[in-house]
Amino acid sequence: MQLNELVSANKIETEAMAALEKSILYYQGRPVGTVAAVDDSSDALNYDQVFIRDFVSSALLFLIQGRTDIVRNFLEETLKLQPKDRQLNAYKPARGLIPASFKVIVQNGQESLEADFGEHAIARVTPVDSCLWWLIVLRAYVVATQDLSFAYQPQFQEGIRLIMELCLVHRFDMYPTLLVPDGACMIDRRLGIYGHPLEIQSLFFTALRAARELLICKGNQDLVEGIDNRLPLLRAHIRHHYWIDINRLNAIYRFKGEEYGKLAVNQFNIYADSLPYYELDKWLPRSGGYLAGNVGPSQLDTRFFSLGNLMAVISDLASEEQSQAVMNLIEKRWEDLIGDMPMKICYPALEGDEYRIVTGCDPKNIPWSYHNAGSWPVLLWMLAASAAKTNRISIAQNAIEVAELRLLEDEWPEYYDGKKGRLIGKQARKYQTWTITGLLLAKQFLVNPANISLVSFDPLSFGPASRACEFDLGSVDTMLLG
Amino acid sequence: MQLNELVSANKIETEAMAALEKSILYYQGRPVGTVAAVDDSSDALNYDQVFIRDFVSSALLFLIQGRTDIVRNFLEETLKLQPKDRQLNAYKPARGLIPASFKVIVQNGQESLEADFGEHAIARVTPVDSCLWWLIVLRAYVVATQDLSFAYQPQFQEGIRLIMELCLVHRFDMYPTLLVPDGACMIDRRLGIYGHPLEIQSLFFTALRAARELLICKGNQDLVEGIDNRLPLLRAHIRHHYWIDINRLNAIYRFKGEEYGKLAVNQFNIYADSLPYYELDKWLPRSGGYLAGNVGPSQLDTRFFSLGNLMAVISDLASEEQSQAVMNLIEKRWEDLIGDMPMKICYPALEGDEYRIVTGCDPKNIPWSYHNAGSWPVLLWMLAASAAKTNRISIAQNAIEVAELRLLEDEWPEYYDGKKGRLIGKQARKYQTWTITGLLLAKQFLVNPANISLVSFDPLSFGPASRACEFDLGSVDTMLLG
Numbered sequence: 001m002q003l004n005e006l007v008s009a010n011k012i013e014t015e016a017m018a019a020l021e022k023s024i025l026y027y028q029g030r031p032v033g034t035v036a037a038v039d040d041s042s043d044a045l046n047y048d049q050v051f052i053r054d055f056v057s058s059a060l061l062f063l064i065q066g067r068t069d070i071v072r073n074f075l076e077e078t079l080k081l082q083p084k085d086r087q088l089n090a091y092k093p094a095r096g097l098i099p100a101s102f103k104v105i106v107q108n109g110q111e112s113l114e115a116d117f118g119e120h121a122i123a124r125v126t127p128v129d130s131c132l133w134w135l136i137v138l139r140a141y142v143v144a145t146q147d148l149s150f151a152y153q154p155q156f157q158e159g160i161r162l163i164m165e166l167c168l169v170h171r172f173d174m175y176p177t178l179l180v181p182d183g184a185c186m187i188d189r190r191l192g193i194y195g196h197p198l199e200i201q202s203l204f205f206t207a208l209r210a211a212r213e214l215l216i217c218k219g220n221q222d223l224v225e226g227i228d229n230r231l232p233l234l235r236a237h238i239r240h241h242y243w244i245d246i247n248r249l250n251a252i253y254r255f256k257g258e259e260y261g262k263l264a265v266n267q268f269n270i271y272a273d274s275l276p277y278y279e280l281d282k283w284l285p286r287s288g289g290y291l292a293g294n295v296g297p298s299q300l301d302t303r304f305f306s307l308g309n310l311m312a313v314i315s316d317l318a319s320e321e322q323s324q325a326v327m328n329l330i331e332k333r334w335e336d337l338i339g340d341m342p343m344k345i346c347y348p349a350l351e352g353d354e355y356r357i358v359t360g361c362d363p364k365n366i367p368w369s370y371h372n373a374g375s376w377p378v379l380l381w382m383l384a385a386s387a388a389k390t391n392r393i394s395i396a397q398n399a400i401e402v403a404e405l406r407l408l409e410d411e412w413p414e415y416y417d418g419k420k421g422r423l424i425g426k427q428a429r430k431y432q433t434w435t436i437t438g439l440l441l442a443k444q445f446l447v448n449p450a451n452i453s454l455v456s457f458d459p460l461s462f463g464p465a466s467r468a469c470e471f472d473l474g475s476v477d478t479m480l481l482g
Numbered sequence: 483m484q485l486n487e488l489v490s491a492n493k494i495e496t497e498a499m500a501a502l503e504k505s506i507l508y509y510q511g512r513p514v515g516t517v518a519a520v521d522d523s524s525d526a527l528n529y530d531q532v533f534i535r536d537f538v539s540s541a542l543l544f545l546i547q548g549r550t551d552i553v554r555n556f557l558e559e560t561l562k563l564q565p566k567d568r569q570l571n572a573y574k575p576a577r578g579l580i581p582a583s584f585k586v587i588v589q590n591g592q593e594s595l596e597a598d599f600g601e602h603a604i605a606r607v608t609p610v611d612s613c614l615w616w617l618i619v620l621r622a623y624v625v626a627t628q629d630l631s632f633a634y635q636p637q638f639q640e641g642i643r644l645i646m647e648l649c650l651v652h653r654f655d656m657y658p659t660l661l662v663p664d665g666a667c668m669i670d671r672r673l674g675i676y677g678h679p680l681e682i683q684s685l686f687f688t689a690l691r692a693a694r695e696l697l698i699c700k701g702n703q704d705l706v707e708g709i710d711n712r713l714p715l716l717r718a719h720i721r722h723h724y725w726i727d728i729n730r731l732n733a734i735y736r737f738k739g740e741e742y743g744k745l746a747v748n749q750f751n752i753y754a755d756s757l758p759y760y761e762l763d764k765w766l767p768r769s770g771g772y773l774a775g776n777v778g779p780s781q782l783d784t785r786f787f788s789l790g791n792l793m794a795v796i797s798d799l800a801s802e803e804q805s806q807a808v809m810n811l812i813e814k815r816w817e818d819l820i821g822d823m824p825m826k827i828c829y830p831a832l833e834g835d836e837y838r839i840v841t842g843c844d845p846k847n848i849p850w851s852y853h854n855a856g857s858w859p860v861l862l863w864m865l866a867a868s869a870a871k872t873n874r875i876s877i878a879q880n881a882i883e884v885a886e887l888r889l890l891e892d893e894w895p896e897y898y899d900g901k902k903g904r905l906i907g908k909q910a911r912k913y914q915t916w917t918i919t920g921l922l923l924a925k926q927f928l929v930n931p932a933n934i935s936l937v938s939f940d941p942l943s944f945g946p947a948s949r950a951c952e953f954d955l956g957s958v959d960t961m962l963l964g
Contacts, residue, residue, distance in 0.1 A: 086651070086704075091715065094652035118656050120743050123751035123779035126654045169568070170576035171653055172608045172662050174600050180654050181661055181677055183779045189751075190780040194676045195663055222568075233573065257845065261602050269605035269671075273843035297605035297665045298672040298842035353835035360780035361755035363739065 012408045013443070016436045019412060020058070023433040024070065025050055027104050028111055031070040032077050034058040034437075036101075037414065037429040047429055049101040049116070052078065052130040053186055057381050057437035059137045063144035064444050064451050071141050072150070078102065078134060079159045081115040093117035096166030098134045100127030100188075121188065128184035128200055131163045132207035139210035140454040151214040160211050161223060167204060168226045176234040177201050186307055187345070187371045192358040195296040198242060198308030202291075205234055206315035209457050231460055238291060238312070239319055241268070244280070244302060245289030252300065253277050270300045283336075288329030289322060293346065304329070304337070304347045310382035314389055316457045327392045330383070334398075341375040341406065341421030342399040343383055349373035364427060368419055375421030376414075377403055378434040384442035388449035389456050400442055412436050494890045495925070498918045501894060502540070505915040506552065507532055509586050510593055513552040514559050516540040516919075518583075519896065519911040529911055531583040531598070534560065534612040535668055539863050539919035541619045545626035546926050546933050553623050554632070560584065560616060561641045563597040575599035578648030580616040582609030582670075603670065610666035613645045614685035621692035622936040633696040642693050643705060649686060650708045658716040660686050668789055669827070669853045674840040677778040680724060680790030684773075687716055688797035691939050713942055720773060720799055723750070726762070726784060727771030727807060734782070735759050752782045765818075770811030771804060775828065786811070786819070787828045792864035796871055798939045809874045812865070816880075823857040823888065823903030824881040825865055831855035846909060850901055857903030858896075859885055860916040866924035870931035871938050882924055894918050 023034040033050030059071045081102060083095050093099070099115035106112075118126050138160075142151050150156065173179045178201065182194035185203070193199070212227045244252075252275070255266040280302060290309050294301035309326050312318040318326060330337050337344050349367040350358050359365045365372040380396075380403060387396035407413075414432035415425035445451055505516040515532030541553045563584060565577050575581070581597035588594075600608050620642075624633050632638065655661045660683065664676035667685070675681070694709045726734075734757070737748040762784060772791050776783035791808050794800040800808060812819050819826050831849040832840050841847045847854040862878075862885060869878035889895075896914035897907035927933055 091656070091658065092652070093656070094654070097654075122740055122742055122746075124656055124749055125779050126656050128654050166653060169651075169653075170574070171648060171651075172576070172579075172610050172666065174573070174575070174606055174608050176573065179661065179663055181778060182781070184654065190778070194778070258604055260604055264604075267606055271843040271845070274838065296663060296672070296676070297607050298844055299664070300842075354839055356756065357836055357839050360782075361753040362780055363753070 008405070012404050013440065015408055016412075016440050019431055020061075020433065020436050020440070023058075023431075023436075025104065027073075027077065027113060030073050032073045032113075033070070033102075034433045036434075037432045039429040039431045041430065049103040050074075051101040052098055052127070053100075053133050054434045056133050056137060057378060057434050057441050060140055060381070060454055061437050061441045061444065063140055063454060064441075068141065068145050071137065071144075075134075075138055075141060075156075077113060079155060081113065082131075082159055082162065084158070084162065094166060096131060096162035096164075097127075098130040098163070100130055123183065123189065125183040125188045126181055127188070128178070128180045129186065129203055131166065132200075132203040135160065135163060135207040135210045135214075136203070136455060139214055142214065143454050148214075152216060156214075157216055157220075160215050161220060163207070164211050164215070164223050164227065167207070168223065168230065176230055176237045178204050189362055189365055189371060190358070190360050191365060191371050192301060192350070193294055195294060195299070197294045197301075198238075198291050198305050198312075201234070201238055201242075202308045202311035202315065202317055205231070205238070205317040206311055206455075206457070208234070209315060209460075235317055235460065238317055239322065241295050242291040243289060243322060244284070244292050245325060246281075246284050246286065248289070249277065249280055249284065268295055268300070269298045271298060274298070275300060275302055283333065285329060285332035287325060288332055289325035290329055291318065291322075291326075304344075306337070306343055306345055306376075306379050307382065310379065310386045313386040314382065314452070314456045316459050320459075323386070323390050324392075327386065327390050327395060331392075331395055335420070338399055338402060339375065339420035339422075340402060341377065341416040342403050343375060343379045344373055344421070345371055345376045345379065345415075346373055369417040369426055370415060373419075374425060375416040375418075376438075377407060377412075377416075378438035380438045381441040381445065384445040385452045385455060388445050388452045393446060393449070396442060396446055400439070400446070404439060407435060407439055490887070494886050495922065497890055498894075498922050501913055502543075502915065502918050502922070505540075505913075505918075507586065509555075509559065509595060512555050514555045514595075515552070515584075516915045518916075519914045521911040521913050523912065531585040532556075533583040534580055534609070535582075535615050536916045538615050538619060539860060539916050539923050542622055542863070542936055543919050543923045543926065545622055545936060546923075550623065550627050553619065553626075557616075557620055557623060557638075559595060561637060563595060564613075564641055564644065566640070566644065576648060578613060578644035578646075579609075580612040580645070582612055605665065605671065607665040607670050608663055609670070610660070610662045610682055611668065611685055613648065614682075614689035617642065617645060617689040617692045617696075618685070618937065621696055624696065625936050630696075634698060638696075639698055639702075642697050643702060645689070646693050646697070646705050646709065649689070650705065650712065658712055658719045659683050671844055671847055671853060672840070672842050673844075673847060673853055674783060674832070675776055677776055677781070679776045679783075680720075680773050680787050680794075683716070683720055683724075684790045684793035684797065684799055687713070687720070687799040688793055688937075688939070690716070691797060691942075717799055717942065720794070721801055721804065723777050724773040725771060725804060726766070726774050728763075728766050728768060730771070731759065731762055731766065750777055750782070751780045753780060756780070757782060757784055765815065767810060767814035769807065770814055771807035772811055773800065773804075773808075785828045785830065786826075788819070788825055788858075788861050789827070789864065792861070792868045795868040796864065796934070796938045798941050802941075805868070805872050806874075809868065809872050809877060813874075813877055817902070820881055820884065821857065821902035821904075822884060823859065823898040824885050825857060825861045826855055826903070827853055827858045827861065827897075828855055851899040851908055852897060855901075856907060857898040857900075858917075858920075859889060859894075859898075860914075860920035862920045863923040863927065866927040867934045867937060870927050870934045875928060875931070878924060878928055882921070882928070886921060889917060889921055 022038050024031045025033050033055050036054050037047040062070050099117045102113045102115045105114045177196040182190045185199045217224050253272045290304050293303040293305045313323040349372050351367040364370050384396040411430040412435040413424045413428040415428050417423040504520045506513045507515050515537050518536050519529040544552050581599045584595045584597045587596045659678040664672045667681045735754045772786050775785040775787045795805040831854050833849040846852050866878040893912040894917040895906045895910040897910050899905040
């Protein structure tokens with residue numbers, strides 16, 4: 001790095017840190033999170049809230065910087081917002097859910113926190129990802145502080161247990177994957193990601209792994225066994241049914257329909273005519289591959305979704321070989337996936353009738369905008385963590401180089417539009433916190449790749465479920481921190 | 483009726499009864515159900531099974547005919563197939579589910595029943611409707627036999643309780659409606675009915691009402707309270723958010739998008755551009771209306787689905803006024819909904835890009851065929867029950883007249899294709915049991931409209947939830963049978 005580059009890189013970081021500082025929300029005198037955006041130029045709407053999913057990159061960055069108190073406060077306060085009672089009551093959030101967001105309200109001079117579980121949200125979407133991200137942040141806190149006793153506190157054990165019960169108890173799912181309504185994650189508007197979308201499955205797998213490390217076995221044998229049963233099944237299901245590369249596409253392309261019985265090869269009854277097989281034939285690099293966006297009855301969503309794929313790499317949901325193939329794909333399809341602003345939230349956009357039918361004519365998700373193949377700088381941190389995990393550091397370096405000068409100049413927009421990401425998002429706020437922390441955190445992962453241990457996982461190694469409860473607290477300790 | 487008409491009507495019934503007799507499945511010497519079809523001309527595939535949803539019309543007919551033993555046996559045997567253990571294990575059906583179907587298998591000269599929860603099904607769909615229909619049949623049996631003690635047996639109380647727990651415990655729903663994957667009901671292939679489809683909600687409401695009558699309060703206070711809480715909320719939600727008539731369409735058409743907060747009018751963020759408002763402007767009779775097929779984030783499926791609408795009329799989910807409006811619609815749009823074979827499963831068909839994108843290019847669900855706006859004679863019984871409930875008997879009489887001669891001549895096909903239903907379904911089996919019983923049962927409802935008490939419900943009348951457990955067994959008895 002040359003001196004002038006170093007200076008400008010330092011300037012970016014200094015400015016970013018200053019902006020981040022401004023986003024910190026205080027509650028009863030303690031820092032408890034970061035608000036979504038500090039953009040004085042536009043109406044606050046719901047940007048004055050701490051969104052759980054938005055805070056993740058802030059949390060990881062604070063942990064790396066040794067500012068663990070804010071993450072600790074965040075975890076403690078959000079845990080209190082989790083419904084603890086069994087609800088047979090409609091219109092109340094289910095036991096175990098963590099809200100999408102919260103904010104400080106003042107009544108009679110008294111501060112309190114108000115949670116939103118989607119009741120205020122546009123289109124009333126359920127924030128399924130919140131409880132999964134919460135577990136991931138909790139585990140990162142424990143990794144960073146080596147303070148397992150924090151997670152062993154009874155109220156935290158209860159919180160973990162309730163999330164696991166919510167997710168593990170079966171209802172109408174017939175697979176190891178989680179069934180969710182449309183818009184239940186970062187893509188919180190209708191975009192054809194109902195059913196079993198990849199993003200939720202990747203976060204579910206990561207959260208299961210986090211819970212497995214943090215849950216005290218004693219008294220939770222059934223849950224621990226449930227996790228141990230689920231992890232390998234979920235992994236196998238995703239690695240097999242969601243994987244797309246040219247070999248797999250060849251197999252799918254020649255699938256027979258209408259197979260009945262347990263031995264069906266085309267289990268989901270996918271019709272090749274529903275796939276853009278001719279585009280994929282051209283687009284898929286020989287050595288590249290990725291996990292599909294969604295799989296359901298006669299449904300294989302072949303769009304590439306970044307968050308789901310990158311979190312699959314980080315959490316070891318994707319195999320070593322598949323992880324390398326995902327990184328190959330990003331490298332070979334740089335112009336499409338990174339372009340002039342890393343990185344596309346999904347690719348390609350839904351256009352024409354597909355846009356109209358699948359989004360319900362959502363004017364915010366017009367083609368190549370917002371969730372519909374817009375570019376989101378926050379994804380940089382997941383790209384960097386994936387690059388570090390797969391020893392493909394140069395991919396992240398190049399992406400950061402593309403992003404950082406523009407982000408400062410453009411005042412940290414939430415997202416970018418266009419095929420190459422050269423238009424500042426039509427409705428993007430500026431000084432969006434996760435844009436700022438996305439870049440800063442990505443850089444931290446390159447400075448010290450060991451930092452990815454906050455969110456990454458080694459291959460599954462524990463034995464069969466029946467052995468799940470053999471070790472006591474001491475040995476769990478060793479396993480986690482050893 | 484003239485003599486020659488009477489003779490041919492008698493002939494139809496005689497032939498239909500003979501065909502029905504052939505469909506009865508015996509297990510260990512006892513009749514336990516009716517197989518889906520007895521069509522010697524084509525391969526059995528899965529038509530040698532008793533499908534729970536297919537058996538409903540057989541069951542109601544048998545009850546009217548006093549052949550209660552077969553229904554009793556069916557209920558006892560299917561109850562044994564219901565998983566009773568709490569499953570944290572993926573790939574096992576959830577506790578409380580009733581299978582889609584079962585068949586008799588013989589091993590070493592021993593007969594046993596094999597259940598299918600969707601593991602064998604094409605595309606591996608979950609049969610959510612089975613447990614709801616099962617409750618409806620159980621309650622019909624009790625109404626017919628006046629034998630409440632049958633449902634009060636411990637194993638039946640447990641069965642009811644498990645279904646209620648499965649359905650009432652919240653997961654990621656934020657509404658009183660049930661979240662299900664695509665194809666979870668009679669329409670068991672992908673057709674855009676993921677999320678909160680009307681068919682499931684109507685059956686859910688009816689099943690809740692059945693369970694409320696049958697569940698012993700003592701020891702089940704929490705569930706009874708849950709049911710009492712849910713029923714009025716579910717009813718209000720469906721009556722408000724699913725209803726479409728010209729006034730409501732006017733309101734929706736002028737909805738503002740992107741409303742944030744609890745007071746949003748356009749709660750689901752529907753964009754009028756996504757609706758065929760110009761078609762509906764023409765199609766909706768001034769006095770007619772119906773419940774939409776599905777409601778979700780930015781999603782209002784304006785297709786008319788017969789089963790969901792008719793069951794809403796029968797179960798009192800639709801208001802008295804809405805029920806009359808549904809019958810008006812059927813009468814005014816006779817050519818579209820009844821045509822030459824009653825009645826369309828939904829209307830209109832998905833065509834062109836919509837067909838391609840929403841069904842995943844399903845060759846069985848091409849426009850105006852099978853589930854995609856094909857005509858299904860089984861729906862006749864629900865039409866007749868709705869007609870009886872709303873005192874619009876002539877509608878059912880006319881529909882039956884259209885159907886009966888052709889059904890015998892065409893050898894009872896499963897479904898018909900085309901805009902008017904004049905083509906025998908492309909892949910329809912003949913001697914389809916529910917086609918036979920659909921007609922016979924419809925006629926029974928006209929002969930004696932009081933028979934609809936097997937499936938119909940009066941307006942909700944019990945008090946607030948807190949009073950749910952005041953009455954003892956004796957008073958429940960009086961309430962149900964009084």
